[in-house]
Amino acid sequence: MTTIKDIAKAAGVSITTVSRALNGYSDVNEKTRQKIMDIAKQLNYSPNTLARGLVMNKSKTIGLLVSGLTRESAKDNFTFEVLAGVNEYVSEVDYDMVLFSTTSTKQREKTYTQLCRERRVDGAILQGIRTDDPYLHEVVESEIPCVLIDIPIESKTVGYVTTDNVLGAKKAVRHLIELGHKRIAMINGYEYAFVSEQRVKGFKEALIEAGLPVREYWIANGAFREEIAEREALRLLQQYPEITAFFCASDLMALGVIKAVKQLGKRVPDDVAVIGYDDIILASYSSPALSTIAQDKFAMGYEAAKLLIDMLEGNAQSHVKILETELKIRGSTVKKDG
Amino acid sequence: MTTIKDIAKAAGVSITTVSRALNGYSDVNEKTRQKIMDIAKQLNYSPNTLARGLVMNKSKTIGLLVSGLTRESAKDNFTFEVLAGVNEYVSEVDYDMVLFSTTSTKQREKTYTQLCRERRVDGAILQGIRTDDPYLHEVVESEIPCVLIDIPIESKTVGYVTTDNVLGAKKAVRHLIELGHKRIAMINGYEYAFVSEQRVKGFKEALIEAGLPVREYWIANGAFREEIAEREALRLLQQYPEITAFFCASDLMALGVIKAVKQLGKRVPDDVAVIGYDDIILASYSSPALSTIAQDKFAMGYEAAKLLIDMLEGNAQSHVKILETELKIRGSTVKKDG
DNA sequence: ACAACAATCCGAAACGTTTTGGATCATAAC
DNA sequence: GTTATGATCCAAAACGTTTCGGATTGTTGT
Numbered sequence: 001m002t003t004i005k006d007i008a009k010a011a012g013v014s015i016t017t018v019s020r021a022l023n024g025y026s027d028v029n030e031k032t033r034q035k036i037m038d039i040a041k042q043l044n045y046s047p048n049t050l051a052r053g054l055v056m057n058k059s060k061t062i063g064l065l066v067s068g069l070t071r072e073s074a075k076d077n078f079t080f081e082v083l084a085g086v087n088e089y090v091s092e093v094d095y096d097m098v099l100f101s102t103t104s105t106k107q108r109e110k111t112y113t114q115l116c117r118e119r120r121v122d123g124a125i126l127q128g129i130r131t132d133d134p135y136l137h138e139v140v141e142s143e144i145p146c147v148l149i150d151i152p153i154e155s156k157t158v159g160y161v162t163t164d165n166v167l168g169a170k171k172a173v174r175h176l177i178e179l180g181h182k183r184i185a186m187i188n189g190y191e192y193a194f195v196s197e198q199r200v201k202g203f204k205e206a207l208i209e210a211g212l213p214v215r216e217y218w219i220a221n222g223a224f225r226e227e228i229a230e231r232e233a234l235r236l237l238q239q240y241p242e243i244t245a246f247f248c249a250s251d252l253m254a255l256g257v258i259k260a261v262k263q264l265g266k267r268v269p270d271d272v273a274v275i276g277y278d279d280i281i282l283a284s285y286s287s288p289a290l291s292t293i294a295q296d297k298f299a300m301g302y303e304a305a306k307l308l309i310d311m312l313e314g315n316a317q318s319h320v321k322i323l324e325t326e327l328k329i330r331g332s333t334v335k336k337d338g
Numbered sequence: 339m340t341t342i343k344d345i346a347k348a349a350g351v352s353i354t355t356v357s358r359a360l361n362g363y364s365d366v367n368e369k370t371r372q373k374i375m376d377i378a379k380q381l382n383y384s385p386n387t388l389a390r391g392l393v394m395n396k397s398k399t400i401g402l403l404v405s406g407l408t409r410e411s412a413k414d415n416f417t418f419e420v421l422a423g424v425n426e427y428v429s430e431v432d433y434d435m436v437l438f439s440t441t442s443t444k445q446r447e448k449t450y451t452q453l454c455r456e457r458r459v460d461g462a463i464l465q466g467i468r469t470d471d472p473y474l475h476e477v478v479e480s481e482i483p484c485v486l487i488d489i490p491i492e493s494k495t496v497g498y499v500t501t502d503n504v505l506g507a508k509k510a511v512r513h514l515i516e517l518g519h520k521r522i523a524m525i526n527g528y529e530y531a532f533v534s535e536q537r538v539k540g541f542k543e544a545l546i547e548a549g550l551p552v553r554e555y556w557i558a559n560g561a562f563r564e565e566i567a568e569r570e571a572l573r574l575l576q577q578y579p580e581i582t583a584f585f586c587a588s589d590l591m592a593l594g595v596i597k598a599v600k601q602l603g604k605r606v607p608d609d610v611a612v613i614g615y616d617d618i619i620l621a622s623y624s625s626p627a628l629s630t631i632a633q634d635k636f637a638m639g640y641e642a643a644k645l646l647i648d649m650l651e652g653n654a655q656s657h658v659k660i661l662e663t664e665l666k667i668r669g670s671t672v673k674k675d676g
Numbered sequence: 677a678c679a680a681c682a683a684t685c686c687g688a689a690a691c692g693t694t695t696t697g698g699a700t701c702a703t704a705a706c
Numbered sequence: 707g708t709t710a711t712g713a714t715c716c717a718a719a720a721c722g723t724t725t726c727g728g729a730t731t732g733t734t735g736t
Binding site: 061 | 339384385386387388389391392397399407408409411412413415417418419421422425426429434435436437438439452455456457458593619620623624625636
């Protein structure tokens with residue numbers, strides 16, 4: 001592996017000059033620079049990022065900390081698309097991305113902070129972690145710059161990107177109401193998710209706006225899991241057969257709800273309408289296709305990376321980025337007659 | 339950030355001793371070791387991997403080179419699951435993974451090899467790259483240890499993991515034949531994919547085994563893309579209405595074929611049976627649910643990482659790992675009557 | 677002729693580790 | 707009493723880069 005030293009020897013200059021030539025400093029003669037560049041190419045030189053990182057005290061690497069990078073999480077292509085978005089921006093600006101995950105079977109004994117510090121990442125993006133995750137506060141309180149996805153914490157070193165989940169939920173519920181639904185239930189995620197708080201808030205507000213009663217007992221938690229949502233929907237439908245529509249805090253749960261409806265011999269959307277949240281791939285392929293609130297997951301990753309790197313390089317205007325959501329009407333919601 | 343030097347000072351020993359104590363060498367007194375460990379913990383010490391990597395000349399990091407980490411590729415959860423598998427093993431053995439992708443809009447001007455050498459990855463896993471990708475040979479010919487997914491190249495530094503695609507294809511076609519199909523078409527991927535070569539081989543062998551004619555003009559390339567497969571299937575079905583079944587080299591293409599069949603007013607599986615390959619998430623959610631040859635994508639990633647790291651640490655028995663496939667029968671194939 | 681200045685170069689230190697090749701000392705063997 | 711042995715420690719070099727503070731020229735202005 002050729003080093004700066006080899007180039008220096010071949011070019012008959014000092015390593016200082018080689019370094020400065022390669023890095024575009026102005027105090028090196030254009031002719032020597034050319035010569036050095038040529039030799040570097042000819043010797044097939046690649047700089048050693050470890051050495052550089054060591055002396056510069058930064059690695060041009062960011063960490064993506066995700067929880068739940070499991071076999072099953074493929075269904076929910078959220079993580080994947082965020083990852084793709086992060087990767088996209090990161091490679092545009094010549095950073096690298098290293099992936100950390102907590103779901104290894106033998107629970108990793110090192111904390112996020114330790115991981116970040118050992119690997120000398122310049123900053124981190126956190127995706128999919130619960131608000132009660134102990135690591136969350138550890139990271140936030142450490143001085144490692146980070147941006148959170150869907151958790152609104154802001155400080156000198158932490159920012160976040162999210163969507164307006166209250167508004168998103170409202171859009172969904174208003175849509176159901178416009179279709180003529182008056183008896184709407186909700187399957188939420190779990191307590192320790194910021195988006196859950198927000199979406200249920202939007203749900204209630206939309207009902208109130210329309211002059212409809214808010215029935216707490218028509219709100220159930222599905223833990224963002226398909227089967228649990230199915231079970232809860234089944235329970236609600238049996239207990240309260242008058243329900244005509246479901247608003248779900250995730251598409252995966254909406255799919256579970258659809259199963260529950262079918263299981264009771266009812267039809268979607270004619271007997272019970274269902275609307276989800278996220279717009280995962282499955283949403284448009286299920287039958288009936290799922291109406292949903294679409295989030296641009298790729299953009300969330302992209303913007304998170306952009307925000308983080310802007311913060312790292314000291315040119316971040318703001319530490320928060322709110323993205324738009326969009327109502328997608330498909331087959332699982334339809335005008336209610338009668 | 340506390341260093342080994344701080345610990346040395348605090349403990350009143352040399353940095354050598356600290357290093358050796360922390361790394362479990364035997365030539366340090368148990369009492370001093372304890373003291374050093376305590377101080378290290380108390381000072382919240384994390385080793386600097388950059389420095390370590392620099393002197394040891396290895397980074398305990400592997401690169402995952404994927405092509406096609408785009409928004410759209412989420413449909414095809416192949417990449418994601420492989421990634422999850424790689425991540426799983428890598429974190430089990432305390433390595434790290436950095437992601438490289440070629441699909442950045444502004445084509446990354448650096449080659450894979452340069453990326454690998456700059457970032458000082460110890461080895462690389464290549465997934466989803468075509469056999470005619472110029473980078474492929476570059477990587478294979480460089481001395482960077484790597485393992486390929488679904489490309490059978492083997493050398494002192496190169497290994498691969500794949501499945502038996504000939505057998506897999508045979509299983510699929512035999513299944514169709516057993517159901518009574520005699521006029522079977524195939525939608526393949528593209529020329530520059532090893533798996534395509536193999537699957538079409540299996541397709542033909544299965545036909546011959548059963549004494550059925552091989553009609554080259556019933557084999558079309560769908561480029562692993564849903565719309566292209568749909569178009570090709572449409573063309574074939576119009577030109578040869580006698581076709582009663584399709585074997586597709588990927589599930590995504592199979593979904594396209596199903597669309598084509600429906601578009602012609604025919605039904606799946608009654609008029610035309612369709613079987614895919616991969617067992618992506620969508621397969622079990624589409625309607626009808628797609629029969630397919632399942633590959634354990636997570637395991638492929640896991641085994642690739644294991645193989646690579648075994649190679650790196652000099653204890654790889656073999657450089658190749660072949661995984662099993664499994665026929666999954668769902669709604670898109672059914673006993674043919676008449 | 678001399679000072680001032682710009683252009684171009686370089687030596688050496690620094691970053692935080694690991695490792696080599698001893699040094700020191702106490703104990704055991706002769 | 708001397709020597710060998712083992713236990714425990716350490717100084718210094720090395721990894722490949724960046725950068726600080728100057729050194730060496732040649733040119734310009736007076």
